[in-house]
Amino acid sequence: MVAVVVALVLGLGGCTSSDEPRPAPSPRATYAERWRPQFHYSPPAGRLADPNGLVYDAGEWHLFHQQDGTWAHAVSPDAVHWTTLRKDFRDPKVFWHEPSRRWVMVVSLGDEVGLFSSPDLIGWEELSRFGAGHGLHSAVWECPDLFPLPVDGDPDRARWVLTVSVGDSDATDGSTAQYFVGDFDGTTFVRDPSVPPDTVQQTDVGQDFYAAQSYEHAPDGRRVWMGWMGSWRYPYSAPTHPWTNAMSVPRDLGLRTVDGEVRLVQAPVPELESLRxxxxxxxxxxxxxxxxxxxxxxxxxxxxxxxxxxxxxxxxxxxxxxxxxxxxxxxxxxxxxxxxxxxxxxxxxxxxxxxxxxxxxxxxxxxxxxxxxxxxxxxxxxxxxxxxxxxxxxxxxxxxxxxxxxxxxxxxxxxxxxxxxxxxxxxxxxx
Missing domain, CATH: 2.60.120.560 (Exo-inulinase; domain 1)
Known part of the structure; x- marks a missing residue:
């Protein structure tokens, strides 16, 4: 079933197959501009925004992201070096939940998250909602993700992590993102009851990390994500040309017990060490x-x-x-x-x-x-x-x-x- 959904998602997106020729990487002159990131992905031109639909398939990391009202697409053999492909489709977050043998879709509904399921990716039913009374609600919730992670490296102690970005408001000072640790039974996500409901756990404490999405089927059981380096206070105001914005570096994710609390931890993927x-x-x-x-x-x-x-x-x-x-x-x-x-x-x-x-x-x-x-x-x-x-x-x-x-x-x-x-x-x- 995993192979089927990968083919479906990539096919709907217009992705070239492994047998088809891909466009050559952009010439060096395109990436020599002032302030152009040199080890973060940025498009040759245009306004990059949220990453969506990230998947690892057949030895390649596929990055889809919003750009100028479309879905753009880039591919990498190592999550470090990227080739930009043709523009693509738009942006659900869907994964296969093996215990329930159903597809699960996570979507934002105002300042809540809705969970839906389907046996065939065609007919969908609403399972539950999460958000009321939990975390920060000062602006719209966007770009949710839901995935399991082992606690302290122990796969027998896995918990589920629900992440969501929060738009521009006085409370976010531009925008931010938050995460919730808990359990998902295939129908309902329940936050860890030991955490007070109004606690806000930020995915990143800086100004410019938003709309992060994780890769499905990353090698070696890893959970890797990347986010848009930007803020809704100044989303396209960077003094750069002909591109605007870039992605964060890919980050390995984990859960660690810190002072008795299970927290999300992040580290740059080790593949970046090849640039040292x-x-x-x-x-x-x-x-x-x-x-x-x-x-x-x-x-x-x-x-x-x-x-x-x-x-x-x-x-x-x-x-x-x-x-x-x-x-x-x-x-x-x-x-x-x-x-x-x-x-x-x-x-x-x-x-x-x-x-x-x-x-x-x-x-x-x-x-x-x-x-x-x-x-x-x-x-x-x-x-x-x-x-x-x-x-x-x-x-x-x-x-x-x-x-x-x-x-x-x-x-x-x-x-x-x-x-x-x-x-x-x-x-x-x-x-």
Missing amino acids: GEAVRVGARSIGRDTILPLDGARLELEAEIETGGASTVGLRVHESRDADGRVVEAVEVGYDSRDGGRLVMSRTRGAGPAGLPLQRSVPYRPSGGVLRLHVLVDESSVEVFVDDGALTGTMLVFPSRGGRGVSLTAEGGDARLRELTSWPLASIWD
Whole structure:
């Protein structure tokens, strides 16, 4: 049955079969524009939006996404290098539920999620709804997804995860996305009763991660997803041409028990490591108010461990540029603020936000054992942060000046110390 639905979905979408010739990858000149992402997928031209109908089939990752009122299509052998195909159809989320031997469709209905089932993909019946009284309801719910994940790597302890994006409102400050962990019996999704109903669990604490969808039938039992790097506060305002917007990197998903609570965790897919150049390691050192590191680049991968010590604030700055006097004039910063109970902060208030909109996001957070662990992906116009092995993630768009390539550390209000930092330059997927 799985093979049948893959053929059906791809056939309706106009996908070329494995026997048919595909168009050659776009020429290098198309992907050399200022701010063009170099290891994130973006279309040759046009306005990219929500990913939909993601599927892995016959050794290839198929990415469908909304674009200029149509469904666009790209394919990759490794989830890293992409070829754009012809434009395609539009966007249900449907999966085969083996225990009930039926197809299940998840759709958004205002600020709820509706579940429907079918034995044949033709006749559908409504099963149930979820959402009333749970999570954030300040705007329309969009792009739901529903899938099982093992808890702490134990397949015998699988739970179901329902994700949904929430549109523009004062509460979302543009838009956001949330997830719910619970159980699905083929008819009804029930959220974990130990979580208070009004609790909002964000899939990403940055400004620019929306409409994420997961791949069906990914190899080795993995659950991989990717999202639109954008916000409904400024969906098509990026100063880029001839394309607008890009996808996040593909992320492996899991569930982990943190402080007694089961949480969604994310990590960049290991296939991205194929883009790494020679590692640069920065040794242990004290962190002052402005500690410049011997690193430079607009495409970097960084892994760092920082002892927060007695500092009131400590952070890592990327896409940094300075004036003639050495003062920071532009940067994206991610760090920890110990005041008010502790918060993780992502900030592009130093002039690096899209369309002149400097923004900052923060969420409650305390680093385990006083050590802030960061995994950061820096591309030409984005920053993705994975904190504490993916227990928190944050995504932000950024459009730096051509000089915005510096990296530094900062701490105020007390002592902080870098344990270690490793950096890799990342190759372009378009070369």
